[in-house]
Amino acid sequence: MYNQKKLPDKILIFVLFAAVPIFAFVAIVIAPFLLGLYMSFTDIGTVINFEFIGFSNWERAFASSRFWNSFGVTVRFVAAVVILGNVFGFLLALLVTSGIKFQNLFRAGFFTPNLIGGIILGYIWQFLFLRMLPYFGNVVGIPFLQSSWLADPVRAFWALVVVSVWQSSGYMMIIYIAGLASINKSLLEAASLDGAGYFRQLLSIKMPLMIPAFTICLFLTLRNSFMIYDLNLALTNGGPFMSTEMVTLAIFNEAFANRNFGVAQVQALILFVVIATVTLTQVGFFKKREVEE
Amino acid sequence: MNKKIAKILTLTATIALFFLYIYPFILVVINSFKDRASVIRDPMSLPDSLDFSNFFAAYTTMDFTTAVINSIMVTTISIVLIIFFASMLAYFLQRWDWKINKTIFTVLVLSMIIPFQVVMLPFVVIYGSVFGVLDSLPTLIFAYLGFGVAQSTFLYHGFIKSIPRELEEAAAIDGAGRIRTFFQVVFPILKPITSTIAILNVLWIWNDFLLPSIVITSASNRTIPLSTFAFFGRFTADFGVAMAGLLLAIIPIIAFYLVLQKHIIKGISDGAIK
Numbered sequence: 001m002y003n004q005k006k007l008p009d010k011i012l013i014f015v016l017f018a019a020v021p022i023f024a025f026v027a028i029v030i031a032p033f034l035l036g037l038y039m040s041f042t043d044i045g046t047v048i049n050f051e052f053i054g055f056s057n058w059e060r061a062f063a064s065s066r067f068w069n070s071f072g073v074t075v076r077f078v079a080a081v082v083i084l085g086n087v088f089g090f091l092l093a094l095l096v097t098s099g100i101k102f103q104n105l106f107r108a109g110f111f112t113p114n115l116i117g118g119i120i121l122g123y124i125w126q127f128l129f130l131r132m133l134p135y136f137g138n139v140v141g142i143p144f145l146q147s148s149w150l151a152d153p154v155r156a157f158w159a160l161v162v163v164s165v166w167q168s169s170g171y172m173m174i175i176y177i178a179g180l181a182s183i184n185k186s187l188l189e190a191a192s193l194d195g196a197g198y199f200r201q202l203l204s205i206k207m208p209l210m211i212p213a214f215t216i217c218l219f220l221t222l223r224n225s226f227m228i229y230d231l232n233l234a235l236t237n238g239g240p241f242m243s244t245e246m247v248t249l250a251i252f253n254e255a256f257a258n259r260n261f262g263v264a265q266v267q268a269l270i271l272f273v274v275i276a277t278v279t280l281t282q283v284g285f286f287k288k289r290e291v292e293e
Numbered sequence: 294m295n296k297k298i299a300k301i302l303t304l305t306a307t308i309a310l311f312f313l314y315i316y317p318f319i320l321v322v323i324n325s326f327k328d329r330a331s332v333i334r335d336p337m338s339l340p341d342s343l344d345f346s347n348f349f350a351a352y353t354t355m356d357f358t359t360a361v362i363n364s365i366m367v368t369t370i371s372i373v374l375i376i377f378f379a380s381m382l383a384y385f386l387q388r389w390d391w392k393i394n395k396t397i398f399t400v401l402v403l404s405m406i407i408p409f410q411v412v413m414l415p416f417v418v419i420y421g422s423v424f425g426v427l428d429s430l431p432t433l434i435f436a437y438l439g440f441g442v443a444q445s446t447f448l449y450h451g452f453i454k455s456i457p458r459e460l461e462e463a464a465a466i467d468g469a470g471r472i473r474t475f476f477q478v479v480f481p482i483l484k485p486i487t488s489t490i491a492i493l494n495v496l497w498i499w500n501d502f503l504l505p506s507i508v509i510t511s512a513s514n515r516t517i518p519l520s521t522f523a524f525f526g527r528f529t530a531d532f533g534v535a536m537a538g539l540l541l542a543i544i545p546i547i548a549f550y551l552v553l554q555k556h557i558i559k560g561i562s563d564g565a566i567k
Contacts, residue, residue, distance in 0.1 A: 002389050013385070016471065017381045017385035018381070018382050018386075021446070024438045025404075028412075028439020029404050029412060030404075032415035032419060033404075033411060033415070035415035036411055036412060095306065098303050099300075108558075109311050112547075112550070115543075116500065116546060117518050118502065119502045119518050119521055119522050120500075120521055123539055124539055127324070127535070128317055131532060135335065171561065174558055174562050175561075216565050226408070227409070230518075234525075251410045255414055265411075265415070268413070271408055272407060272408055275406060275408060
């Protein structure tokens with residue numbers, strides 16, 4: 001049934017099952033990807049021409065201080081969100097699986113921010129940081145809340161982290177819950193009989209057996225926080241004074257505000273290489289450490 | 294006794310966190326009923342009355358009817374196409390062990406870590422400057438098929454691997470053609486993973502902003518994220534109307550969540566673990 005020998009038969013099978021999706025994939029992902037590589041060596045800007053100009057886009061991209069500043073902000077952001085998002089996600093998973101009442105309601109509530117896109121979430125929190133928190137800070141008398149977080153470079157950065165952690169932790173919680181549920185109960189009972197307390201069981205049994213869940217959660221938070229765009233645009237739009245402009249926003253502005261398609265394309269390729277290297281290294285590193293029961 | 298205290302503490306901590314997590318939404322709801330002055334005066338108080346005028350203002354300015362229809366159309370059609378074509382592609386890649394199939398599958402998997410920015414500008418060049426087909430919903434839908442096919446094929450591929458071939462062979466002996474065998478025998482078995490794939494894609498396509506912001510330019514083609522973006526900038530002085538607009542924008546997906554909550558949570562965890 002699956003071993004047609006004649007070429008016409010093979011072609012028929014391919015056309016029936018694979019031609020359309022492969023065409024769409026090639027047209028939308030592969031062709032632009034290859035053209036992008038080529039574009040990075042051409043003089044493409046306000047007008048479409050493909051004059052070959054060697055490495056000049058690459059030199060300009062590497063020399064752009066705006067790009068490297070945004071890269072630095074992004075790396076700090078990724079570090080903060082990966083750590084805090086997973087700590088909170090894991091904590092929420094432990095809380096809602098501890099046998100308390102209303103756990104389905106809690107689960108649903110913690111997950112809710114993930115239903116909504118970054119643009120809308122960014123606007124909701126913009127209101128929170130501009131209006132509600134300063135008001136609250138004045139009423140209660142907390143100095144660091146009295147002025148808007150979005151007007152100060154350091155606090156605007158942390159505003160982005162807070163919103164991202166708030167959102168991603170609910171998603172990670174779901175994956176950690178699945179990880180906790182997959183652990184064989186008899187192992188925990190045996191450990192309990194041997195006198196292992198809650199934290200001992202958590203550190204020596206649950207966490208090592210949950211490495212697959214950590215692999216996925218770290219991968220997702222790494223990839224998503226490197227690629228953050230919507231939230232950045234809606235909450236701070238890179239401000240104040242470009243202090244919170246992340247790589248994706250910098251690339252967009254280089255392309256559409258400065259009209260430097262070639263340079264922006266190189267910067268996007270640099271981002272791709274960084275994301276690919278970081279995530280593949282992380283997944284490889286964790287896969288080796290997965291243990292069997 | 295200690296256990297009881299621990300339990301009460303856990304519950305209290307969870308309730309406190311729960312309140313913090315949903316507070317931003319509460320804030321949107323209460324302020325969407327207030328006029329400009331009372332939002333400024335006290336953004337945390339409850340509204341004096343249930344005045345819906347902010348909603349009417351937001352609804353018309355956002356052209357909400359058009360945005361909802363566009364969003365529903367783009368999301369549904371894209372997902373039907375993704376499910377239809379990705380399931381067939383995965384079946385083909387799994388069942389026929391041609392040499393090239395391994396390569397196709399590897400390319401699909403690797404493509405999942407390409408950031409959108411890498412293909413964004415060439416995409417604009419090809420579909421804008423060369424073909425001139427931007428600002429159209431069909432182009433947007435085709436783009437979702439192209440971008441979505443990799444992940445969905447990957448998920449189907451893993452699932453199909455676990456289905457024994459005997460059923461298909463029996464159907465073939467009974468004289469069913471290949472396409473009929475797939476749709477009558479294999480596709481029904483894929484139901485659990487199909488619902489996972491549908492849910493993951495709804496959350497992605499419904500909320501996606503960057504791709505439509507590049508494809509769509511005219512107001513009549515806007516999806517909800519685009520019309521929210523166009524609307525919000527004009528209302529930062531009148532936060533009551535702005536909050537009403539945001540609330541309108543999140544109502545459809547929240548309704549979807551309330552109806553299908555169990556499936557959505559299950560879909561997320563199944564999709565991540567596979």
